[in-house]
Amino acid sequence: MFKHTPNPPESETVERPTDPVSPYAFLDSRKLHDAALRALDHYLAPPAKKPESPGIPSTIFTVLPEVNAETLLAHACETLASANIMATELAFTLSGPTCNQLLGIQQLISLAELSVNRVLDKVDPQS
Template structure:
């Protein structure tokens, strides 16, 4: 008789086994209730990333445009690796990113018609 060389892999819990939705809901409700009772209570999520209050509108729009352009590229790359309905979903998200980018670029045109403040996506300026 031969001895088994490799051990059996440990049993892993499925996501539904390890996640107690009732407890998660109760924890979430407790945190939300605490925040609603005391608006001055710091929300830990909103303090992860903070936008300085004195940033001008043009700078905010430039960063929003760059973020949407990145989302456009990421979703296009993702869609190229997918098929069927998941590909269609990724392309729909990509189209929303493009529309958002066009809207932000138009807002930038309204703020700075000369376009001297930031670099914009080639196809979106003046659309």
């Protein structure tokens, strides 16, 4: 097999300049240590958590302040009744442990619905 590029001449050697002073000889080891820590933190540390703003509520779902307690309880009762029916119907399409888990969730929904109904019975309607 023929080599397309010639070998460099053996008589010529590459001379490197010799610098009596290394550029790293006078660096402060504390600065090097701090720089190494910053580099490690930048690449390996988890990102800092941004503090959540506690005063700004999400506006996706908002309950107006002027809505009275009876109306809120009535909506909660209707929502729980719907969730109860959906969980019951879905549980009967399943079998085994999944069905048992869903029936447990359905029972919790029923208990919450009973509690909301009891509170709703005790609320005086506002005129």
